Amino acid sequence: MKNNVIAISRQYGSGGRELANILAEKLGYKLYDRQIVHMAAAQLGISGMSESQLKEFEDNVPPLSLKFMPFYIFGMSGAKPMNHKMFEQESEIIRRLAKDGKCIILGRCADAVLQGNENVCSVFVCANDEY
Incomplete structure (x- = not known):
């Protein structure tokens, strides 16, 4: 394998971020999380937004309409x-x-974006309510 990529998806509150930090440190891998949002915003010319504003922007999904992605294909x-x-x-x-x-x-959504790549290991971290 030329490169190794670990895509970690997680359930809120499951410790996925902590796991990612530990793995990155032990394996000597780079860890990417919110930096991806900032890089994308910069490339789209969105500047001057705080971390919370970017998070709100990213999470704001308007109601589906006829312009929803599948209809672009048609x-x-x-x-x-x-x-x-x-x-x-x-x-x-x-x-x-x-x-x-x-x-x-x-x-x-790195697991979906990189689906089918041979050098990717996808992991989903979840935990019960007691955790």
Whole structure:
């Protein structure tokens, strides 16, 4: 294997971030999480937003309409919503990071974006309510 990539998805409160930090330190891998959002925002020309504003922007998903992604395939026109552009930009960044070298990508749908790549190990971390 040329590069090794670990894509970690997690359930809220399961300790996935802690696991990612420990793995990155022990394996000597780079760890990417929120940096991907900042890189995508910069490439889209979105600047001057705080961490909380970026998080709110990323999480804000408007109600589905006829302009939802599957309908673009069938020739519907119109500009894509900014959160779709953001996801596409984040996906491209994830693909580039995976090609660059050994890394751990936390969240950001990296498991789906990198699905089918031979050098990717996808992990889902979950925990029960007591944890």
